[in-house]
Amino acid sequence: MTVQTVNAIAAGAPKAPANPRVALFVTCLVDLIRPNIGFAAVKLLEDAGCRVEAPRAQVCCGQPAYNSGDFASARRIAQQVITTFAGFDYVVGPSGSCMATIRKDYPALFEDDAAWRDKANELAGRSFELISFLTDVLHVTPATSAMNATATYHDSCSGLRSLGIKQQPRDLLSNVTGLKLVEMQDSDVCCGFGGTFCVKYPEISVKMVSDKTANVDATGASVLLGGDLGCLLNMAGRLKRLGKTTRVYHAAEVLAGMANGPAIGEAEDRP
C-alpha cells in the first residue's frame, strides 16, 4: 500500500469501510477545462485504497442556477445528481464550492419536500471535498510527492466557510518534498470569481482579483495553489494578463505528483 495510515481516527467517529466504493464528482469545470485535476483526485483516492468510479451521467451540481435564484432548475439538477450518485459509500469532488452545494444547499432546496429532503440529507452525509475527505474521513497522508518551489495557498470561500477547510490542505502540502509554503496576506478573502459574478460585474471582479494577485506577488512565491478550479482560473488568468510567471495548480495535482505538465493557463511545452 502506498499510503501511510495515520492513527488519527477520533474515538467514536465512524470508521470508513476498508476499501470504500467512491464516486468521483468531477465538477463541470474540471471535466471541461482541466481533467488532470480529476485524474489527480482518482490517483489520491485509489492510493488511499478506494475503489473509484466516475458515473457517466454526471454534469454539474446546479450551483449556477441556485445562486442565480432559479431554484426550480437547481432542484431538477439536484434530483439528477441525487439519483446518479445513489448507492456509493462516498461521493468525493475536488472542489469545496460544488461539494458545499451538495452538502449544505441540497437539503435547503428541498426543505418543503420531505421525500427528496431525506434523499438530499442522505447524499449530503456521504459527500466530501477531496482534501478534507483524505484527512478527516480516511485519515491518510498521501505518498510523498515532490515539487521544488515556494508556494502560497488561497482559501476558496465555500470550502473555508461552509466546510471548514483551512488547515487540511496545508497539512498535506507540508509533506511534499521540496515545497515551501508561505502565507499571503488575506488568504481567506474572496478572489472575485463568484461564479457568474465574474462576468456580470467584471470591473469589480477584476479589482478583487488584482488585490488578490498583489498579495500573491508580495509573498515572492512562484507557485499559487488552491482547491477550487473556478478561483484558480480567475487568479491564473489575471496573473497571466499581468505578465506574471506564477504557476497555478490545484493542490490535488501537487499532492498526486501530477503537477509536472503545464500549469493552469500556461502554454504546452514544445520540444
Add this chain to the structure above:
Amino acid sequence: MTAHPLNFDRRVAAGLGDEGLQKSLSALKGSFVAARGRAVLALPEFEALRDDGKAIKDHTLANLDAYLETYEAAVIARGGHVHWARDAAEARDIVRAICKQAGARTVTKGKSMVSEEIELNAALEADGLEVVETDAGEYILQLGREMPSHIVMPTVHKTTEQIADLFQKHHAAHGFPDRTLDAAELIGQVRSVLRGKYFKADVGITGANFLVAETGSNIIVTNEGNGDLTSTLARVHIVTTGIEKVVPTLEDLSVMLRLLARSALGSEITSYTTLSTGPRRPGDLDGPEAYHVVLIDNGRANMLSGHFREMLRCIRCGACMNHCPVYMSVGGHAYGSVYPGPMGAVLTPMISGHEAAGELPHACTLNGRCQSVCPVKIPLPDLLRRLRHEQWEQKLVSGTVRFGISAWAWLALRPRLYRATTSLAMRVLGRLGRSKGAFRWLPLASGWTDGRDLPAPEGLTFSELWARRQQR
C-alpha cells in the same frame, strides 16, 4: 429612500476610479478589520456572546408586538410620548408636527441612520427649520450635501484634503479663514461651530442603538459625546428609530453592547453609552422638557413573517461591510442607498423594492465573510440569494441572464447531449488555445477577457478520457 440618479454600473465605475476613496478604503481595511480581530481574540467567549446576541434578538422578534407594547407603556409611565409610523412619510410628519408644536426654529441631530432612511432633514428644512448635524461625520456630509457611505463611519470616502477644502469654504464665517490639514484643528473647528448650536436648539433628534422594554429607555453609543448634548440640552428630545431595536431587559442590553463596539470598531466599549429614560423629572439638573419616540415600521413588519426575519437582528455595526471585498472595492456610494454593503444589499430592496435596488443582491460573490463576522449571525448570503430568487420568480432578472441560466440548465438536464456539445466545444477551444495556454480574447467572453486571460482547456474532457481508460 429615493432611488439614486446614477445607475449601478456608473456608480461602481465612479467608486473604482476614485483615488481618494480607494486610499481611504485601504486604511479602513488595515485599521478596523485588524482591530476587530484583536478584540475578538482578546475575548474567548466572543463566539458564545454571538449566540447569546442572536438568541436575544430571535426571542424579541418572535414576541415583538408584546415587547413593543411593554416598551410603550414604560415610556408613557415615565412621562414620555410614543408615536407609531407606518412609513417614512408618516414618520416625517410626526416629527414635523412635534417641532411645530414646540415652536422650534433650530434642530440639532445626533447620528441616526433611520433619519437618513426617512430623509428627515430635507422635510424639516422645507418647513424653514435650521437643522444641524452634530456627529462630526454627519456634519461634514451635511456641509457637502452628501449621503453617508458607511453606517458607522459615514465619511469614510472623504480624504482629509477634501474635508479641509469644505471647512475653509464654510467656516470662514465662523472665524476660521485658513485651510488646515491638522485633524485636531479640524475637529476643534467643528466643536466651536456646534457649541452655540447645542444651546440654541429647541429640538434635539437622536436615533437609538437599542430600546429597552422593561425601562422604556433608548440607548445611544457615541465616541464624540455629541448625542448626549443633543438629547439633554434641547427643550424637546425626539428619538427616531426602527421597531426592531427593542430588547427586553438591561441585562440583554449589556450583551448587545459588548457585541456592538467590538464588531464595529474593535474596541471594548464606546466612549459614551447613554441611556435616556423619559423627560426631565422634578429635581433633575438637566434634560429635555418633553421626550418623544417615533417608532418606525417602513417595511420592517413585512420582514417579520417569512425568510427575511433574520435581517431584523441587525444591530448596525458595519462589520459586514468592513469585511466585504465588494464594498472595499467600490465604496458605499456605489450601493446608492443609505445602507450599503451586505446588510444594505438585503435591507434596501426590502425597504425600497426590487425595482429601485435590483442590482444590489446580485453584486456579491456569496463568499460568506460577512456572515462569519456578523455579531448576530445573520445568514447574509442566504438572504441575498433569496432576494435573487424573488427577482427570478417575479421575472425581474435581465433577459440575457435568464436565457443563459435557463439554456444551460436545459442542457445540464440532458447528460448525453451535454457531453456531445461540451466535448466538441472543448476540442475546438483546446486546439485554438493550446499553443499559448490561454486566450487574450474570445467572442462573447469580454466579461472575462477584458481584465484577464482565459486559461485554455486541455482539449479532451475528463469524461472522454475516463471512458477511454475504462475501455483499456
